[in-house]
Amino acid sequence: MPLTNTPGAPAPTQTRPFREGLVSLEPPRLLGSRCGACATTTFPPRAFCPACRAVEGLEQTELDTRGRVHSFTVVRQAPPGVAVPYVLAWVDLPADQVRVMATVVGVEPEAVALDQPVELELTPFATAEDGAELLGFRFRATERGVAA
Known part of the structure; x- marks a missing residue:
């Protein structure tokens, strides 16, 4: 099944995520963060790694x-x-x-x-x-x- 809005809903003039940095619309994906030090992935994105506590080397990633x-x-x-x-x-x-x-x-x-x-x-x-x-x-x- 393609990732789309609810079937049968009229096309809006403008759409955006309800919270910036949480989802990508094109392509539709959840956005997380991946630690460059230990490779732990989190959702939602974090400013530090909960596994190793690194604050640098975190990159946004599509889940x-x-x-x-x-x-x-x-x-x-x-x-x-x-x-x-x-x-x-x-x-x-x-x-x-x-x-x-x-x-x-x-x-x-x-x-x-x-x-x-x-x-x-x-x-x-x-x-x-x-x-x-x-x-x-x-x-x-x-x-x-x-x-x-």
Whole structure:
């Protein structure tokens, strides 16, 4: 599945990440940091390496778009305006040895499974004061248990 905005949504006049430095739009990727001293990768990007404490030699890196559900919960109560139930998961990105917390879509909450393959997807998050559509990220189930 291509990494795009939500299917069927009208094309906005301008889009940007909801937080600079967190995602790349072209191509759609999460942005992390990689330590030149010990090769530890983190998300979100950090000003120092949590493994070796290096403050120099950190470089921005694009993370893999494919991952697997490490653990999850089905959220059934949320503030007004937030649709429930939804799945909140820790997603492992094995190629980068990074774990990311995000929602998982494309599968009924009761059908989510540990180790389920998922793929990064950008999605509208909010509208900025200047009218730009702000994009966030989530993961879409790609196999077993996928909604029809």
